[in-house]
Structures are given as structure tokens and as C-alpha cells.
Amino acid sequence: MDVFVFVLFCTISFIQAAQFTKDDCLKPVQIGPVQCKAAFRVFSWRKGKCQETIYGGCFPSKNNFKTLEQCKQVAATICSS
Structure with a gap:
């Protein structure tokens, strides 16, 4: 089970990293319109x-x-380069 979770996490991180570009670094922080707030x-x-x-x-x-x-892992690596 732990191996599955690890592989899933790595896959999601890789996909997200592949989609995140330097342009995304400059996007403003969005608070969002929904009442349910999350950190x-x-x-x-x-x-x-x-x-x-x-x-x-x-x-x-x-x-x-x-x-x-x-x-x-994703943003700081791309945005800091």
C-alpha cells in the first residue's frame, strides 16, 4: 500500500510539474469565491x-x-531558475 501511495504521489507531482510553466510563477494568488476556505x-x-x-x-x-x-518541488524549482 505504501509503495502505491508513493508511486501515485510521484506521478501526480510529475504531471503537475509538466503542466507548470515559468508564466505560472507570475499568476496572482487567488483567494477564490467559495465560503469554505482551506489552506x-x-x-x-x-x-x-x-x-x-x-x-x-x-x-x-x-x-x-x-x-x-x-x-x-514544482514551483520553486521552475520559478527560481
């Missing part, structure tokens, strides 16, 4: 790092990650 991680090009923000849950940009680690 998400985004890459802040102004700060040059991933940070936590509150997101409403509808129509996310590609610059929206469930974990800080995922943000660092």
Missing part, C-alpha cells in the same frame, strides 16, 4: 518562495499546491 501553498514571486495562503476552492490557478513540499 494551500503558492509560490510568491515577490517573496521568491512558497508560502501558505487561504484559498476558497473554486477555479484554482496552476500556482496552487496542497503541500509546501509539492510547491517547493
Whole structure:
């Protein structure tokens, strides 16, 4: 079971990394219109790092990650280069 979860996580990260481009680094942080707020991680090009923000849950940009680690692996790598 642990191997399956690991492979699934790696696959999702790879797919997300393949879809995330340098242009996505400049997309603004979107809070979203939904009342149900959740914490998400985004890459802040102004700060040059991933940070936590509150997101409403509808129509996310590609610059929206469930974990800080995922943000660092995908966005920070692309946006910092």
C-alpha cells in the first residue's frame, strides 16, 4: 500500500510539474469565491518562495499546491531558475 501511495504521489507531482510553466510563477494568488476556505501553498514571486495562503476552492490557478513540499518541488524549482 505504501509503495502505491508513493508511486501515485510521484506521478501526480510529475504531471503537475509538466503542466507548470515559468508564466505560472507570475499568476496572482487567488483567494477564490467559495465560503469554505482551506489552506494551500503558492509560490510568491515577490517573496521568491512558497508560502501558505487561504484559498476558497473554486477555479484554482496552476500556482496552487496542497503541500509546501509539492510547491517547493514544482514551483520553486521552475520559478527560481
